[in-house]
Amino acid sequence: MSAALPHGVTGVHALASGHHDGPWDAVIVDPTVKDRLLATAVLVLRHGRCLAGSAVAPHGLIVLAGPPGTGKSTLAQGLAQAAARALAPHGATTLVEVDPHAFPSEMLGESRRAVSRLFREDLPELAARRPHTLVLIDEVEALAVRRQAASFDTNPVDVHRATDAVLSGLDALRAQRPGTLLVVTTNFAEAVGDAFLSRADLVVRTTLPDESVIPLIVADSLRELAAQWPELRDLAEDTAVHQQVGRMLVGMDGRKIRKTVHGALALRLETAREPALLRAEGLVAAAREAAAKLSEKVPRS
Template identity: 30%
Template structure:
């Protein structure tokens, strides 16, 4: 089976060249290369073609596997051209008896804010690929007009797991990624991030009405068939709280009214071919079973394994090298170290030190892991720049301190 090489081309904001001309120029350049680096942004200036240099901001190549590079020959090259939207998210408000409520943030995609986010999220093998396959299947079924009454698809994703594991970031990155990949179907994406806590008004009787009103606004967005609308409900248990538990509460009817309103609106949205519902939860046992049942894919996002931690730390080190805070050095991929049998040489010494730090860090959340390099520099280094071995020693101390604080 021929592998698909996905090539995402970020066109410069001031470029007026036709997308097809850019695709042709980039494809010609790629075919001149024996192999390409995967999942790493290549600047347009990296290439020799003048069209690419002038009109392309960056290029990202990827396969649906864990490879770090691949040969171009023998792959099926698929190209996607897009421009990044520079504007920040707009805050949507609604009026209730308590005044103006910030009920959602609306961001036009692909957004500069999320550029490169997908590539900098590391999970166990298959998590991101499964999510992309899910969305691709939705697109295929929509194109072929598959009857949703025959084959059930609610267009709902539920990511669940402990706090700090990157569930919300993954939802945003997925929305950005599919907007780029489905650029031939949609002119742009819209990420509507619902503020669950604002919707659950302190005037409980208004909450159900606010949910209905917000989803009415979302349906207006869906009237544009060229817009891909991704609705993000973070901490969905705030809105979809288990109705069985509500019966024992002091305001059961109002809590149940909110859940009923949400479920009704989700059932109505699934008839639109251009919508995707992305939800997260830290406590799945608190979610109403009827909502869980509507989720087409339920993906657990746990704490990173040592392999994922190694990728996180390696990406942090490379960023610090890029900015000149840490001296340039080579940090090898784990696959390369494995191929060498994890043999220590002058070339692999620092990478193996990073492996040990990764094993030491198991049990820490992704949010904490990305804070370790900052803490290492702030607490244990007193120079503006440093070497890799000194920085790794500082990271060791920062990890020990963080684990002591979290687990004692």
């Protein structure tokens, strides 16, 4: 892409593209969640324009909310590619990535104007380039908070200010380019206030994986390793081990589960040097260590 991206825009991609395969399949969730996401995206992107102005017009907003490491960013990225593939017969899709951290300082003055320019000028211009446009704002709560305050201590009031800014921007964008889809993610359940709830076409709340899903994430992480070291294929197929390890990892998010599996290689110098030597015992030892760390952090009541 050209170096001169508009302020706050960190990426503009033409989809569908082989480079973007992967994320959609990497997140293991109830298939109905993915079905709803994909159907909502396709409806907005394909028919949003002709429905504009009617009582049933979609708003063009999907919200993914949930705790860290539960697959929000990965799902959002994957959705862009999955929707682009579904819509490919009708033309290409532009994925625009917006970095909300580019607009700090409480939405005052310059910052507020920059957000307004983004939604009223830059995004409509980008959306004119291809038949379908999906805009992704990952960690939307960062939009309205002071840089140093963007953390877990973020005040819900600030979060609401961010979502309000997005909603008014979205209205402006829709007026010019109906059929543009905005996908936002947030760690803050509070961010999904009434305004978002009533306008979002779909709110997906991601959760920690449960006991049935964890072994599947363990298996998928092992398959990733086996793609590099085929000797690990047996371990990647060993569902009994996945279940055993999975029981030890209950309470962890998807990111920690994947890290635990990959981290098993670093438990001993031998497997770090030669990952093909990883065995079930090494995996179980890594899970035991990760589970012990987790229980240190979560005091039992």
